[in-house]
Each structure stands twice: as C-alpha cells, then as structure tokens.
Amino acid sequence: MIISIASGKGGTGKTTVATNLAVSLGDSCMLLDCDVEEPNAHLFLQPQIEKSETVATFIPIVDEGLCTFCRKCADICRFRAIAVLGKKVLVFPELCHSCGGCLVVCPDKAITAGGRELGVVEWGQGAGVALIQGRLRVGEAMSPPLIKKVRAYADTRRTVIIDAPPGTSCPVIAAMRGVNFVLLVTEPTPFGLHDLQLAVEAVRLLDIPCGLVINRCDMGDDQVRDYARQERLPILLEIPFDRKIAEAYSRGRMIVEEMPEWQEKFRELFGQIKLEILADIWRRERQ
Amino acid sequence: MRELVIVSGKGGTGKTSLTAAFASLAKENVLCDADVDAADLHLLLQPEIRRRTDFMGGSKAVIDLKRCTSCGLCRDLCRFEAIDAEYKVDGIACEGCGVCVDLCPAQAIDFPIQKCGEWFISETRLGPMVHARLGIGEENSGKLVSCIRQEARKLVEEQGLELIITDGPPGIGCPVIASIGGATALVLVVEPTVSGLHDMIRVIDLAGHFKAPCLLCVNKFDLNIEMTEQLEEVARQRKMRAVGRIPFDPMFTKAMIVGKNVLEYKKDSQIARAVQEAWDGIINSPAMNSYGIRSM
Numbered sequence: 255m256i257i258s259i260a261s262g263k264g265g266t267g268k269t270t271v272a273t274n275l276a277v278s279l280g281d282s283c284m285l286l287d288c289d290v291e292e293p294n295a296h297l298f299l300q301p302q303i304e305k306s307e308t309v310a311t312f313i314p315i316v317d318e319g320l321c322t323f324c325r326k327c328a329d330i331c332r333f334r335a336i337a338v339l340g341k342k343v344l345v346f347p348e349l350c351h352s353c354g355g356c357l358v359v360c361p362d363k364a365i366t367a368g369g370r371e372l373g374v375v376e377w378g379q380g381a382g383v384a385l386i387q388g389r390l391r392v393g394e395a396m397s398p399p400l401i402k403k404v405r406a407y408a409d410t411r412r413t414v415i416i417d418a419p420p421g422t423s424c425p426v427i428a429a430m431r432g433v434n435f436v437l438l439v440t441e442p443t444p445f446g447l448h449d450l451q452l453a454v455e456a457v458r459l460l461d462i463p464c465g466l467v468i469n470r471c472d473m474g475d476d477q478v479r480d481y482a483r484q485e486r487l488p489i490l491l492e493i494p495f496d497r498k499i500a501e502a503y504s505r506g507r508m509i510v511e512e513m514p515e516w517q518e519k520f521r522e523l524f525g526q527i528k529l530e531i532l533a534d535i536w537r538r539e540r541q
Numbered sequence: 542m543r544e545l546v547i548v549s550g551k552g553g554t555g556k557t558s559l560t561a562a563f564a565s566l567a568k569e570n571v572l573c574d575a576d577v578d579a580a581d582l583h584l585l586l587q588p589e590i591r592r593r594t595d596f597m598g599g600s601k602a603v604i605d606l607k608r609c610t611s612c613g614l615c616r617d618l619c620r621f622e623a624i625d626a627e628y629k630v631d632g633i634a635c636e637g638c639g640v641c642v643d644l645c646p647a648q649a650i651d652f653p654i655q656k657c658g659e660w661f662i663s664e665t666r667l668g669p670m671v672h673a674r675l676g677i678g679e680e681n682s683g684k685l686v687s688c689i690r691q692e693a694r695k696l697v698e699e700q701g702l703e704l705i706i707t708d709g710p711p712g713i714g715c716p717v718i719a720s721i722g723g724a725t726a727l728v729l730v731v732e733p734t735v736s737g738l739h740d741m742i743r744v745i746d747l748a749g750h751f752k753a754p755c756l757l758c759v760n761k762f763d764l765n766i767e768m769t770e771q772l773e774e775v776a777r778q779r780k781m782r783a784v785g786r787i788p789f790d791p792m793f794t795k796a797m798i799v800g801k802n803v804l805e806y807k808k809d810s811q812i813a814r815a816v817q818e819a820w821d822g823i824i825n826s827p828a829m830n831s832y833g834i835r836s837m
C-alpha cells in the first residue's frame with residue numbers, strides 16, 4: 255500500500271505528518287522523501303545513511319568526427335537542447351528532456367548516450383523507519399525524473415509513505431501517480447483553503463481517494479471544514495497549534511517524541527486511511 | 542528598474558504575507574506573483590483583472606486510431622511510457638517531445654499545442670500586479686514564470702515605475718530558477734527551524750549560481766532564538782545581510798482571513814514595526830542601493 259502525503263501549500267506540515275505516521279507504524283513501513291528539492295524528513299528521523307547512488311538522466315554526446323552536420327537532431331528536438339551551427343554541434347544539457355529523439359534520428363551514429371546528474375538517492379534507517387530520499391542537485395531544474403527514481407526503489411510489500419513536494423504541477427503529480435491514497439495536509443486559513451482546492455483538483459484528475467489532515471486546526475476559520483463537508487472529503491485528523499510542538503519541531507523533534515500519546519492518534523489515522531481505501535474500492539465495484 | 546524576489550526554499554514560511562506587507566511600504570512598484578503553482582498573493586490584494594491572456598505551453602501527442610496501423614514504433618520510442626497498448630496517449634505522462642509524431646510511419650499522430658494556464662495583468666490598491674494560474678499537473682511552470690516576470694518588467698517601464706516585488710515559489714527547482722535569474726536581490730524568508738536552515742542553504746547555493754545577492758529575514762524568530770542566531774551566523778558567513786526579525790504573531794492569520802496585509806490590519810503594532818525595519822534594511826542594503834534607490 256502506498257500513501258502520498260501532499261498539500262498544495264508549502265509548510266502546512268506534510269513532513270510532520272509523514273514522519274510521525276511512519277514512526278508510529280514502526281518497522282512495517284518505509285518512508286520515501288520525494289520532496290527532492292528540499293528533503294526534510296531526514297532532519298527528524300536522523301538516519302544513518304547506508305547507501306547513496308548518483309542518478310543521471312540521458313543527454314546526447316556528439317562525436318563531431320562522425321557527424322555530417324545534417325541537422326536532423328536539431329530538427330527533432332522540441333526543447334532547443336541541441337543546435338547545429340556550421341561545422342559545430344552544440345548541446346545545452348540543462349534544456350534536454352532526455353527524450354532520446356536526437357539519438358534515434360542521427361543517421362551517422364554520431365550521437366551516444368551521456369548523462370546529466372539529477373541528484374542522489376540515499377538509503378538510511380532512523381527512528382525505526384527505513385528512509386529512501388532523493389536530493390536534487392542544486393542548479394538542476396527537473397525534479398520529476400528523480401522522484402520517479404526514488405519511487406522505483408519502494409518495497410511495495412510494506413506500507414510505503416511518500417512525503418510529496420508542495421504545489422500542484424508536475425513534481426507533485428510524479429509523487430502521487432498510482433498511489434492508493436493521498437493524505438492532504440492543510441491549515442484552516444484562506445491560503446490553506448485556496449491551495450487545498452487546487453490539490454484536490456490534482457488528486458481528482460488522477461482519480462485517487464483522499465482525505466484531510468488539518469494542522470494548526472485552531473488557528474484560522476471554518477472555511478476549510480465547510481469546504482470539506484461540501485466536497486465530502488473526510489477529515490481524518492486535526493492537530494492543534496501548540497507552541498510546544500512548534501518549538502520542538504524547530505529543533506528537529508517529532509510530535510510523538512514530545513508527546514508519546516500521539517502515537518495512538520497516528521495509528522488511528524492509519525486505520526482510517528485503510529477504511530477509506532476499502533470504502534473506495536467498494537464504491538468503484540458498485541459502479 | 543530593480544527587482545526584489547522573495548524566496549524561502551521551504552514553503553509556508555510567510556513569503557506571501559510579507560510580500561503583501563512590503564507592498565504597502567514600497568511606492569511606485571509593480572507586484573508579481575511567481576508562485577504560479579499555488580499563487581496566493583491575490584487573496585490579500587483582491588486584484589481587478591484588466592487583461593487576461595492564455596498561456597500556451599508545449600504540445601501533446603494525440604494518436605488518430607483511424608490512421609494508426611498499430612506498428613508499435615511509437616511505444617518503443619516513447620521514453621515516458623505515455624502510450625498504452627491500445628495506442629492511447631496519457632496526457633499527464635506525455636512530455637511533449639514529439640519524437641513519436643515525427644517518426645510515426647503512418648503519420649497518425651497529431652501534436653496540438655496546449656493551453657497550460659493563464660496570466661493576468663491587474664490593478665490592486667497597492668499598485669499594478671502580474672499574476673498567473675498554471676493548469677493542474679502542468680509542466681512548463683518555469684516558462685510561465687519567465688513570461689510573467691517579463692510582463693512585470695514591461696509594466697514597470699510603461700508606467701515609469703521603479704521596483705518590482707516578486708513573490709517567488711518554494712523549492713529550488715525549475716520555477717525557482719526561472720524566478721531568480723537577473724533579480725537585483727533575493728530576500729530569503731526563513732523560519733528558525735532545522736528545516737528552515739537546511740532549505741535556506743540550498744537556496745543560497747542556487748542563488749550563488751546566478752550571482753544574485755541574498756538578504757535574510759527571519760520570520761517567527763522568537764520560536765527558537767538560538768536557531769535564529771544560527772541562521773544569522775550562516776548568513777554572515779555567506780556574506781549576506783540579515784535585514785530583519787519578525788516575531789511570531791497570530792495576527793498574520795487574522796489579517797489573512799479578512800484579506801488584508803498585517804500593516805493594513807493594524808498599523809501600529811509590534812509586527813508593523815518589525816516589518817518596517819526589515820523593509821528599511823532591504824531597501825538600504827548595498828544589494829538594492831548600489832543602483833541609487835533611496836529609502837521611501
């Protein structure tokens with residue numbers, strides 16, 4: 255089972271929910287940090303990194319000795335990542351989308367596969383949880399290929415929890431596609447509501463069941479709850495604002511470390527998610 | 542013309558609330574919301590849209606089954622697993638590379654250009670604003686960011702204004718890269734937490750690639766004073782100026798609920814003074830000032 259923890263808006267507490275949930279479930283689960291631009295789960299789990307792998311994506315390498323400057327590569331490239339200027343071929347690695355078009359069309363076998371480093375995938379074990387995290391290379395623009403790579407290492411026999419990036423564009427989609435459930439973390443403020451609506455649109459586009467966690471539930475107004483009622487989105491957990499939680503968080507401590515009684519609540523949350531998944535399967539079968 | 546871009550690395554640190562407050566203090570400025578993925582600035586500024594333009598991004602492959610001979614070549618070529626066994630293209634997975642389109646022997650694949658979002662030029666009580674809405678699940682957020690930043694530049698020139706204040710996106714990926722190239726200075730709004738520190742360092746490294754000078758503004762500094770000092774120490778080591786410390790205050794949320802920035806909500810408050818101080822620090826910083834802009 256794979257559960258993605260997402261939110262349109264950043265800083266609503268995705269990582270808090272992901273790490274606390276994972277720790278509460280213990281070694282039956284695996285946490286994937288797919289917020290590869292700013293991976294934070296490790297700051298709370300403090301894992302020993304046991305293994306690390308550099309991940310690269312395809313870019314063309316041109317052998318000008320074999321090249322006949324026919325321009326076929328430049329013609330097929332929709333991203334202007336390869337250009338032919340007189341007797342010179344220029345490759346712009348950071349523009350390349352790794353589609354391989356140039357490689358296929360080159361009639362002279364002048365193009366071979368090179369690589370552009372996307373970042374690293376790291377494996378570790380911390381606070382009783384197996385963590386796999388992606389870390390985008392600073393300066394790299396494209397995160398979805400690295401996110402896909404992190405997900406490819408998931409052991410799906412276990413409960414897999416994904417800490418997704420914020421937003422609603424392609425990186426989030428890469429972290430939510432094909433999962434069994436999306437848990438959306440929001441806060442009851444106008445920004446929270448607005449970005450939640452966008453996130454719900456994204457989840458519905460992918461046709462995945464979802465539920466809400468309202469963080470700092472006592473710090474805003476009732477609009478998020480009204481919206482949830484209207485849209486029939488189940489609210490599975492509410493976490494009140496507590497200066498103690500906030501201060502502990504600032505030092506890298508999880509809620510369940512500070513207040514162990516929360517473990518039970520996170521386990522209940524997991525139970526509710528399972529029920530929601532079952533209800534969804536049942537709904538689909540009836541249709 | 543100068544452009545101040547507000548970024549943070551980590552999301553939800555108060556970028557947008559501070560951007561809106563700074564807009565009250567700046568004069569002769571244009572606002573630009575570059576967080577096209579989850580734009581929120583309009584919720585505080587209630588812009589009146591003057592002009593609405595479709596944003597056309599890349600194309601997506603569409604296979605015409607009447608022409609398709611099921612040869613399977615496109616499925617072999619597509620590196621994004623976007624074409625299924627029934628020769629239907631999955632629009633979300635399609636990268637828009639057009640390799641299948643060009644190489645299909647039956648020429649059965651069309652490649653219509655897609656509308657990926659919209660952008661707007663608006664009027665607000667705090668000056669003109671350029672903002673956008675990227676379609677759900679779309680790529681090309683970087684392109685849209687570049688597009689609205691360019692429009693903001695045009696607007697500043699047309700109206701004879703001085704400054705663009707840009708609310709940037711979180712993270713360090715494609716929309717952030719598109720937000721910071723060519724900026725006069727970046728303001729990093731950071732919370733004093735281990736995540737805030739970790740994410741800030743990655744943004745500083747990214748800014749280094751683009752030679753954009755950075756300024757630090759610590760939000761909710763009183764949640765962890767030690768960490769605040771640590772952030773400021775890192776800033777010093779990186780030759781960044783720390784321009785302000787904003788205290789934690791539920792007033793930010795209260796102001797947001799009534800659609801105002803904190804200065805409009807309560808002019809005479811501790812928060813208002815802290816925001817003013819931060820703004821003075823920004824506008825008088827060498828990064829902003831070397832071009833001769835004066836504190837207003």
Ligand code: SF4
Nearest residue numbers: 331350351353354356
């Ligand atoms: S792999 Fe695709 S995007 Fe990259 S250079 Fe070749 S044709 Fe262009």
Ligand code: SF4
Nearest residue numbers: 619635636638639641
């Ligand atoms: S355009 Fe590229 S990504 Fe899209 S279906 Fe064709 S080969 Fe695949």
